[in-house]
Amino acid sequence: MVRIVVRRLLSAIPLLIALSLFVFVLLDLMEGDAARAAAGENATPEEIAAASERLGLDKPLLLRYVLWLGNAVRGDLGESLLSSQSVSALIFERVPVTLSLALVTLVIAVLVGLPLGIAAALRPNSALDRFVTAIASVLMAIPPFVIGLVLVLIFAVSASVFPATGYSALGEEGFGEWLNHLVLPAIALAAISGAELARQTRAAMVDTLGMDFVRTVRAKGLRSPMIVGKHALKNAGVPIVTILGLQASRVLAGAVTVEFVFALPGFGSLAVTAVNQRDIPVILGIVMVSAVGVLIVNLVVDVSYGYFNPKLRR
Known part of the structure; x- marks a missing residue:
């Protein structure tokens, strides 16, 4: 390793x-x-x-x-x-904002996409499976900034549930305000990531649940939650972790437009300003820091493969 x-x-x-x-x-x-x-x-x-x-x-x-x-x-x-x-x-000084947005986005994507993908895989070709696949396909076709604008109109302008713009640092006004300002932009970014994760989880789990070892443990009387959690999900982990790593990289790219829509003082808004002003050193710095971030994510994904497949540890 x-x-x-x-x-x-x-x-x-x-x-x-x-x-x-x-x-x-x-x-x-x-x-x-x-x-x-x-x-x-x-x-x-x-x-x-x-x-x-x-x-x-x-x-x-x-x-x-x-x-x-x-x-x-x-x-x-x-x-x-x-x-x-x-x-x-x-x-x-902008990185903490973007990292906070990325963290909340990935948490939402995993909490929504993973269970939906598993549920669809457990009932292939059912109404639930078709519903999850259809919704995921629709969400993957809508740009994050469009979803963000719709969320602002519904939950900020009409209902005043969440703030439309701005950011509250975690150490200034507490966890609640920090999360309150990140919910809408995170949902806008998590829509595509969660949809992609649900589709890939569904495909990986359907393949795994059809394998001989799953039929064997099922014949031994093992309950479905144990089969899914202990055996099937771990064996389907490599493609799931791979797509999760790709989505983490996509979140960094999507932050450029979403931060601009929600006026977040993060990495993405700095990139937009630097490009408009032709500030070459800032653009170069942003590209290199982004590249290092993507490489770190890929390294974590590669290392995690050893947990799901011990043969890859060699």
Whole structure:
């Protein structure tokens, strides 16, 4: 297991370097002028040239990338072109908001999607199975921001049950207010994740429940809850955990639009602002931190495979 972790970590290094180079080149090809944005709308050509020299934008692309990479390895992601704040500080003050949203989203997705998938698998081709499959298909076709807007209209504007916008830190006003501000955006994100999890759980459980060992333990008189919980669910765990890991990565991507809709001061809203302002160091920092987050999720998923399938521990 340790060797698997080490191999995954070592393989992540060239992947991160290739990704950073690709994004660096792509950002350089973006329309607009970062130096003009930093100097201001009414800046003179001399002021734009001075801003370009100050920010190092007058250097060749490859040299700028090497300098950035060297600093990034030491944990320095540079400074914002517009605010001159540390990119690391800007990002990590927003990360708790997005992590909170992701945590609540995944909890809702698991608490709803997993039981529905199991229930549908226990009664294949029944009315419940068809209902779960149909609802999951519909939810997977609706973008999270659309679901978010509908939830705001129903539960914030009409009923005033939950706040429409804003965020309350966990340590400021307590757990209740923290959760109260995250329920609607988390449901908007969890709709697709829970639907996908329900479909994949249903498919994995149907295959597992039809295996010989399940028929054997059932013939021995083992009760259905024990068969499902102790035997079938564990054997179906690999595809379920895989799709859960993919959904965790999808939540980070979906946070960009959902945080914007609900005015959450998180990672996603910072990304939207940085792209609009062509703040290249902030965009690069967001991409790299997101990539590291996805790699960590994938590593956790890979390690969990050893629990569900002991053969994979070697």
